[in-house]
Amino acid sequence: MKWLKRIFYILIVALIGIQIIPIAEPTFSSDLSNDFLAQNEMPSEIRIILKNACYDCHSLQPELPWYANVAPVSWLVKGDISEGLSELNFSEWESMSKIKRIQKIESCSEVVESKEMPLPIYATMHSKAKLTDEQRTKFIEWAENFSETIFEK
Amino acid sequence: MKSIVFSVVFLGVIALFGFTKIDSSVQVKSAPTVAITSEIPENIQTIIDKSCVMCHNTESQNVKGKTKLNFDKFKDGYSVPKQISKYMDIADEVKETKMPPSKFIEKHPEKKLSEEERNALVAWAENMAKQLGGE
Numbered sequence: 001m002k003w004l005k006r007i008f009y010i011l012i013v014a015l016i017g018i019q020i021i022p023i024a025e026p027t028f029s030s031d032l033s034n035d036f037l038a039q040n041e042m043p044s045e046i047r048i049i050l051k052n053a054c055y056d057c058h059s060l061q062p063e064l065p066w067y068a069n070v071a072p073v074s075w076l077v078k079g080d081i082s083e084g085l086s087e088l089n090f091s092e093w094e095s096m097s098k099i100k101r102i103q104k105i106e107s108c109s110e111v112v113e114s115k116e117m118p119l120p121i122y123a124t125m126h127s128k129a130k131l132t133d134e135q136r137t138k139f140i141e142w143a144e145n146f147s148e149t150i151f152e153k
Numbered sequence: 154m155k156s157i158v159f160s161v162v163f164l165g166v167i168a169l170f171g172f173t174k175i176d177s178s179v180q181v182k183s184a185p186t187v188a189i190t191s192e193i194p195e196n197i198q199t200i201i202d203k204s205c206v207m208c209h210n211t212e213s214q215n216v217k218g219k220t221k222l223n224f225d226k227f228k229d230g231y232s233v234p235k236q237i238s239k240y241m242d243i244a245d246e247v248k249e250t251k252m253p254p255s256k257f258i259e260k261h262p263e264k265k266l267s268e269e270e271r272n273a274l275v276a277w278a279e280n281m282a283k284q285l286g287g288e
Contacts (some may be wrong), residue, residue: 099237099286106238114220147234151286 018071026081029060029091036093045135046142050090053118053129054108057084060091080119101150109143112136197277204253204264233285240282248275 032038036059037050056062057080068077088104096104111117113136118129131139201224208218211225222239223230231239246252247266258265266274 097288099241099282099288102234102286103238103241103282106235107242110221144232147238148232151234151237 015071021071023071023075023078024082025078026085027060028062031060031091034092034094035059035061036090039094042142042146045138049131049135049139052126053123053131055090056126056129057081057119057122058088058090060085060089080122098150098153102147105143105147105150109140109147112139112143194277196273200266200270200274204266204270207261207264208257237282237285240278240285244275244278244282247271247278 037047037055042050056064062081064077067073088107093101108117112131115136118131123129123131206224207213208215209222209224210219211223213219213223222242227236227239243252248271250271253264253266
């Protein structure tokens with residue numbers, strides 16, 4: 001029993017200790033001048049999907065739970081966000097070229113169809129991000145139409 | 154009885170492996186060469202046939218590869234916006250040396266892209282996307 005207690009204390013100290021390890025933080029911003037949701041019209045069901053299932057990693061306005069700031073969870077979360085942002089950042093949507101926007105919206109449709117996105121580990125932790133098959137179908141349909149709209153502009 | 158069942162299963166497994174092997178080697182040999190459009194430059198066609206088409210065609214056994222990009226679908230299948238996005242993806246993946254995958258190159262060293270081939274492929278794909286997008 002004595003050693004169990006000792007391990008417990010070591011774990012607590014380690015958990016506190018790792019909090020001071022610095023990690024690369026994405027710089028968040030509340031600027032909406034190039035934001036996809038702020039600058040574009042779309043059905044509310046699509047808006048909800050984007051906000052709930054995509055924006056935490058693919059925009060500079062994430063809604064993070066408190067534990068996302070606690071190591072070691074923060075390492076995973078901030079890592080996923082940085083990777084997500086480098087792939088697609090909805091906060092700078094309007095500043096992207098036409099062909100870049102087409103590429104990105106087509107990719108959105110593909111990764112939602114293949115269920116690569118939202119990341120399964122993220123959807124497990126956030127029920128708001130779980131998409132039903134019906135939501136996926138609607139999203140794909142909308143994305144394909146949206147892509148055509150950008151193309152024809 | 155037990156030993157009979159065992160040997161049947163054993164032979165079955167061997168047969169399965171044998172056939173799979175034969176099958177995949179046939180697939181590799183018959184990887185078709187495909188043209189995206191009639192205007193595709195010869196040097197680009199050569200690069201694509203050498204390093205890309207083996208996985209990115211309709212007959213490919215690499216399901217993930219052909220789902221992400223299938224050169225056969227440029228003629229009919231991909232809408233114009235879809236084509237634009239595919240050309241952009243090609244440019245990105247090749248530029249970032251994500252494609253061809255390093256594991257694939259380990260197995261097929263002769264399919265490695267030279268720096269020159271890589272640049273030519275990227276420039277061509279970017280140009281196609283811009284042309285189609287009217288930029």
